[in-house]
Amino acid sequence: MAYEEFFNLIKQQHVKVKDELTRLQKVTSTSEAMELWSQFKRDIVPHLKGEEKYFYGALQKSPDCKEVSDKALGEHHWATGVLNELDQMPKNEDWAVKLAGFKDAIFGHITFEEGEVFAKARQCLGETQLRDILTNYKDEEKRVLATMAT
Numbered sequence: 001m002a003y004e005e006f007f008n009l010i011k012q013q014h015v016k017v018k019d020e021l022t023r024l025q026k027v028t029s030t031s032e033a034m035e036l037w038s039q040f041k042r043d044i045v046p047h048l049k050g051e052e053k054y055f056y057g058a059l060q061k062s063p064d065c066k067e068v069s070d071k072a073l074g075e076h077h078w079a080t081g082v083l084n085e086l087d088q089m090p091k092n093e094d095w096a097v098k099l100a101g102f103k104d105a106i107f108g109h110i111t112f113e114e115g116e117v118f119a120k121a122r123q124c125l126g127e128t129q130l131r132d133i134l135t136n137y138k139d140e141e142k143r144v145l146a147t148m149a150t
């Protein structure tokens with residue numbers, strides 16, 4: 001059912017992103033860190049952009065969902081900033097310290113999104129809207145991924 005399909009896709013991607021962050025914390029070499037980091041970026045950046053543009057874009061227009069959406073978008077903004085910092089840094093011990101804080105924040109954001117945000121979104125968005133969001137989200141993911149360096 002399209003109604004749940006969008007939420008299920010997002011949840012599947014969250015599982016992957018959490019797994020990658022957990023693995024990133026356990027890397028034993030710089031080359032391993034760089035390889036896994038680049039894979040992580042290719043998963044999380046299209047996810048963030050797709051959510052922002054179409055999911056939160058729709059929630060922003062609904063008065064009952066505006067507040068929860070503002071909070072989530074604020075977290076995305078922060079996460080994108082730290083992601084860019086981590087991207088520029090050499091993958092050393094300072095990087096690992098920063099990564100630990102980033103990981104905690106992302107785990108917290110995912111809990112918030114799957115709990116409070118999805119519950120609210122089910123009230124604010126209809127099935128047709130969710131079907132469109134799913135289609136547009138997938139297109140945006142592909143578009144963003146194509147703009148990213150490998």
Ligand SMILES: [Fe+2]
Binds near residue numbers: 051072109
């Ligand atoms: Fe998010």
Ligand SMILES: [Fe+2]
Binds near residue numbers: 010014047051110
């Ligand atoms: Fe998400």
